[in-house]
Amino acid sequence: MKVAVLRFPGTNCEFDTQYAFEKLGHTTQLVWHEDEKLPEGIDLVVVPGGFSYGDYLRSGSIARFSSVMKAVQDYAKEGGKVLGICNGFQILTEAGLLPGALKRNNNLHFISKHQNLCVINNDNAFLNKCGKGEVLNIPIAHADGNYYIDDEGFKELEANGQILLRYSDKEGNPVVVNGSVTSIAGVCNEDKNVFGLMPHPERALEAILGSEDGIKMLQGFEA
Amino acid sequence: MSQPIENLDEVLKNHKLSKEEYRDILRILDGRHPNIVEIGIFSAMWSEHCSYKSSKKYLNGFPTKAPWVIQGPGENAGVIDIGDGMAAVFKMESHNHPSFIEPFQGAATGVGGILRDIFTMGARPVANLNALRFGRVRGDSDINKYQRHLVRGVVDGIGSYGNCMGVPTIGGEVSFDESYNGNILVNAFSLGLVKSDEIFLGVASGIGNPVMYVGSKTGRDGLGGAVMSSDSFTEESKSLRPTVQVGDPFTEKLLLEACLELFKTDHVVGIQDMGAAGLTSSAFEMAGKTGAGLIMHLDKVPAREEGMMPYDFMLSESQERMLICAKKGSEQAIIDIFEKWELDVAVIGEVTDTQRMELLWHGEQVCDMPIAPVSEEAPILDRPTARPAYLDEVNAKSVDDYAKVDDQEAYEKLLAPLEVVDKAWVYNQYDSMVQTNTTKEPGSLDASCIRIKENGRALAMSSDCNPRYCYIDPKKGAALAVVESGRNVAMSGARPLSITDCLNYGNPENPEVMWQFAQGCEGIKEACLELNTPVVSGNVSLYNETNGVSVYPTPAIAMVGLNDDENKVLPSHFQEEGSQIILLGETKGEFGGSLYIKELFGETSGTLPSFDYSAELRLWELVIEANKKGLLKSAKDVNVGGIAIALSKMAAVSNKGIVAEVAVKESRDIFDESQSRALVEVSKENIEAFGKMAMDLGISVSMIGQVGGDKVKVNNVELPLEEVKDIYFNTFTRTIEQDL
Numbered sequence: 019m020k021v022a023v024l025r026f027p028g029t030n031c032e033f034d035t036q037y038a039f040e041k042l043g044h045t046t047q048l049v050w051h052e053d054e055k056l057p058e059g060i061d062l063v064v065v066p067g068g069f070s071y072g073d074y075l076r077s078g079s080i081a082r083f084s085s086v087m088k089a090v091q092d093y094a095k096e097g098g099k100v101l102g103i104c105n106g107f108q109i110l111t112e113a114g115l116l117p118g119a120l121k122r123n124n125n126l127h128f129i130s131k132h133q134n135l136c137v138i139n140n141d142n143a144f145l146n147k148c149g150k151g152e153v154l155n156i157p158i159a160h161a162d163g164n165y166y167i168d169d170e171g172f173k174e175l176e177a178n179g180q181i182l183l184r185y186s187d188k189e190g191n192p193v194v195v196n197g198s199v200t201s202i203a204g205v206c207n208e209d210k211n212v213f214g215l216m217p218h219p220e221r222a223l224e225a226i227l228g229s230e231d232g233i234k235m236l237q238g239f240e241a
Numbered sequence: 242m243s244q245p246i247e248n249l250d251e252v253l254k255n256h257k258l259s260k261e262e263y264r265d266i267l268r269i270l271d272g273r274h275p276n277i278v279e280i281g282i283f284s285a286m287w288s289e290h291c292s293y294k295s296s297k298k299y300l301n302g303f304p305t306k307a308p309w310v311i312q313g314p315g316e317n318a319g320v321i322d323i324g325d326g327m328a329a330v331f332k333m334e335s336h337n338h339p340s341f342i343e344p345f346q347g348a349a350t351g352v353g354g355i356l357r358d359i360f361t362m363g364a365r366p367v368a369n370l371n372a373l374r375f376g377r378v379r380g381d382s383d384i385n386k387y388q389r390h391l392v393r394g395v396v397d398g399i400g401s402y403g404n405c406m407g408v409p410t411i412g413g414e415v416s417f418d419e420s421y422n423g424n425i426l427v428n429a430f431s432l433g434l435v436k437s438d439e440i441f442l443g444v445a446s447g448i449g450n451p452v453m454y455v456g457s458k459t460g461r462d463g464l465g466g467a468v469m470s471s472d473s474f475t476e477e478s479k480s481l482r483p484t485v486q487v488g489d490p491f492t493e494k495l496l497l498e499a500c501l502e503l504f505k506t507d508h509v510v511g512i513q514d515m516g517a518a519g520l521t522s523s524a525f526e527m528a529g530k531t532g533a534g535l536i537m538h539l540d541k542v543p544a545r546e547e548g549m550m551p552y553d554f555m556l557s558e559s560q561e562r563m564l565i566c567a568k569k570g571s572e573q574a575i576i577d578i579f580e581k582w583e584l585d586v587a588v589i590g591e592v593t594d595t596q597r598m599e600l601l602w603h604g605e606q607v608c609d610m611p612i613a614p615v616s617e618e619a620p621i622l623d624r625p626t627a628r629p630a631y632l633d634e635v636n637a638k639s640v641d642d643y644a645k646v647d648d649q650e651a652y653e654k655l656l657a658p659l660e661v662v663d664k665a666w667v668y669n670q671y672d673s674m675v676q677t678n679t680t681k682e683p684g685s686l687d688a689s690c691i692r693i694k695e696n697g698r699a700l701a702m703s704s705d706c707n708p709r710y711c712y713i714d715p716k717k718g719a720a721l722a723v724v725e726s727g728r729n730v731a732m733s734g735a736r737p738l739s740i741t742d743c744l745n746y747g748n749p750e751n752p753e754v755m756w757q758f759a760q761g762c763e764g765i766k767e768a769c770l771e772l773n774t775p776v777v778s779g780n781v782s783l784y785n786e787t788n789g790v791s792v793y794p795t796p797a798i799a800m801v802g803l804n805d806d807e808n809k810v811l812p813s814h815f816q817e818e819g820s821q822i823i824l825l826g827e828t829k830g831e832f833g834g835s836l837y838i839k840e841l842f843g844e845t846s847g848t849l850p851s852f853d854y855s856a857e858l859r860l861w862e863l864v865i866e867a868n869k870k871g872l873l874k875s876a877k878d879v880n881v882g883g884i885a886i887a888l889s890k891m892a893a894v895s896n897k898g899i900v901a902e903v904a905v906k907e908s909r910d911i912f913d914e915s916q917s918r919a920l921v922e923v924s925k926e927n928i929e930a931f932g933k934m935a936m937d938l939g940i941s942v943s944m945i946g947q948v949g950g951d952k953v954k955v956n957n958v959e960l961p962l963e964e965v966k967d968i969y970f971n972t973f974t975r976t977i978e979q980d981l
Contacts, residue, residue, distance in 0.1 A: 027495055028405070030405075030675060031675065034676060037694070069404070069407075069490075069494070072491025073405070127397075128669075128670045128672070129669055130668075130672045130674065131665075157674045159672040159674060159675065161404075218674070220677070221675075221677050223677075226680045227674070227679065227680065
């Protein structure tokens with residue numbers, strides 16, 4: 019695979035994301051926020067984590083106006099696959115590529131820890147290598163991860179199988195981590211080509227870092 | 242040149258310059274009276290904070306050399322060789338005064354400052370630690386409430402800055418004592434990685450080379466901060482809030498990336514961050530090191546507001562700024578890089594051969610003084626010292642002078658202090674995993690570790706100091722801070738290599754404090770020599786005093802060590818049910834400065850015994866070598882609260898019980914704090930091989946118990962594992978959030 023990794027002022031997981039995909043045998047290319055085009059022949063765009071524009075105004079709200087995001091909008095409209103991790107998820111919701119919004123965590127603190135996640139839907143290009151109901155251990159690190167969607171929107175998410183992951187205990191039961199609606203940790207769009215999640219699969223590729231569960235998540239895009 | 246000053250006495254007082262110092266100024270200016278800009282410059286450069294005038298005498302004797310030391314003290318940070326052409330750059334610094342006045346910004350800018358020290362050297366920061374000391378947070382008094390507010394603010398500030406920078410905060414220490422009620426300590430450590438041959442220094446040289454300003458615009462914030470930090474606190478200190486700088490981690494992140502991009506080019510002669518005393522200290526230091534002169538046009542410095550004067554530009558401590566000495570002809574290339582990152586950049590002057598600092602304001606000269614006497618020849622004081630009167634009283638006491646306490650009652654009391662229990666409430670607010678290198682995380686006990694992607698090795702680091710030990714014996718206490726930080730590093734299987742220090746003491750004008758400081762330096766010197774772990778960087782913070790009460794002597798030491806194999810980082814909590822727990826070293830019934838006396842009787846008393854460095858080094862050797870051979874499953878040092886508390890922590894973190902029988906003279910000795918001890922976990926098949934290694938090194942070994950079960954039992958004290966876990970994991974949050 020050829021993976022484009024976006025870089026905004028304040029992005030800080032771009033190198034981790036490159037390292038992760040390259041470790042899995044893929045090629046990566048950083049794309050500067052002022053670029054108006056995505057590189058030719060890419061298989062996936064990743065909007066990585068960090069603090070684009072310092073999270074000023076609202077997480078992701080400034081990055082969505084960048085030149086490169088216009089290109090990502092077009093790429094997604096044509097069915098191209100896009101993955102937003104953490105701040106990338108926030109940017110994708112701000113850009114309207116994913117439904118819902120991410121609010122301040124309900125305890126008002128930044129939360130960094132290893133977190134169990136339960137796979138809710140796997141019939142998509144991202145989680146197809148994970149089992150439905152499977153519990154994964156993936157780090158989280160965010161201040162604004164409290165996923166919100168109105169009742170109508172939530173019903174649509176459920177009906178279309180757009181809920182990807184929920185924060186859970188070891189057995190897969192939902193747990194409250196940051197106040198997200200029904201503990202949602204990740205969603206996709208209706209066409210199932212744009213994915214967003216708060217947890218960091220790129221940080222969970224090696225046993226010495228505490229988990230290898232991120233491998234099968236990122237490998238999902240290979241299929 | 243502007244007019245001499247009329248109300249001189251008042252101006253000198255406001256700038257904390259003495260009459261003697263003013264005579265020196267007149268001599269340096271060849272008899273000419275200084276103007277206000279020059280007064281400001283002398284005041285900042287000769288402040289305690291910048292000049293180390295009280296401490297220099299004692300710091301000069303620190304051991305600073307070893308084959309692996311690439312850069313010792315004197316630069317922005319120290320540098321050691323970590324193999325395969327890679328180097329680790331690290332330093333620790335205090336931000337105590339600002340954090341007490343405004344905890345969020347004070348702590349945040351402390352992190353920002355130490356990060357700039359690291360990336361100024363050309364290194365990308367890869368790990369942060371912090372050492373925090375607060376006053377008493379338990380209770381309902383205004384002091385207790387304010388202290389809880391400070392804890393929340395400081396942690397929030399550290400997290401907000403480090404997280405935004407994408408630098409993991411991987412560990413640290415937090416402790417509490419009434420001695421910090423009026424003056425908390427916030428010490429931030431950062432470590433970066435760089436190729437050994439790509440290190441940058443803070444120098445200006447080459448006549449005609451341009452001096453460039455990059456980063457944020459200059460505002461009036463932090464005006465006189467270095468001078469503020471060089472004084473004690475009084476009731477009026479709250480009015481000093483405008484002297485606290487305001488941090489912008491987003492701009493610093495841009496500055497980091499822009500600088501690292503610049504360092505890949507060949508355009509830079511030297512670079513220095515603008516920290517305390519801002520443009521003044523960076524300019525004087527860069528030129529002072531090489532003997533160059535500088536001419537700078539202050540009207541060219543990017544300004545945040547209109548109406549700022551030369552004095553403001555020279556003394557502002559606005560954050561996120563750097564001064565660069567570039568190669569002539571490289572100006573445009575450098576401008577392009579910083580404009581790409583949307584930062585301010587301006588050529589503001591050039592290097593001259595005059596050895597003088599010439600400052601101009603719209604063409605008019607506002608300062609002209611020789612550089613060397615100001616930067617390199619700042620006054621060195623020989624302040625009077627006197628052994629503190631309190632020592633006789635506290636040293637005369639021993640644990641036997643206190644009432645007997647039931648061991649079970651003691652156990653339950655020693656398990657709950659905030660310095661003992663888990664601090665997830667703190668470290669979960671820090672991104673500890675960004676950069677994907679963290680292999681031993683905060684909360685996993687003892688040292689924290691990162692792997693080095695570039696060479697397959699791992700770095701271990703630990704920040705330590707027991708202020709109670711330093712109070713009852715300033716010299717041995719400081720030495721033991723070095724020892725403990727080294728022991729923690731060794732417990733992870735890494736070889737301790739070098740330290741950075743942050744020496745927090747009270748008012749140096751008090752001879753008893755000065756004595757504590759002198760003794761502390763002696764202790765660090767002794768330990769670093771004996772352990773062969775030189776000092777490569779550091780910071781001194783004096784005047785940690787409020788209304789005449791000084792803090793306990795607190796020389797925070799951060800040790801950095803190297804593990805040759807990233808896959809062999811040794812954990813510090815139990816790994817497997819059924820494995821054997823072995824106690825290394827001897828339990829001698831030491832209670833001087835112990836948690837036992839503090840928690841049960843509210844006092845800090847006793848003496849510290851003589852210390853055997855050879856035993857300590859053999860203990861390190863044993864754990865490091867046995868780990869290499871794969872004989873160990875986990876290792877943890879024994880410190881505050883003794884064997885019972887160390888085992889309880891290991892049990893809580895691993896969610897595994899332990900039943901241990903330790904041979905002791907007195908039953909309370911399970912809480913004793915004898916040095917040079919460790920607990921190691923060994924699987925049954927390796928006990929013999931490990932025992933032989935220990936015997937060869939002359940280290941006493943006792944098999945004290947096995948991992949497993951649903952309780953923690955050490956001799957005659959016990960609690961269900963679930964209860965130990967509840968105390969260990971929930972006490973901190975319950976205490977700190979009680980007002981919310």
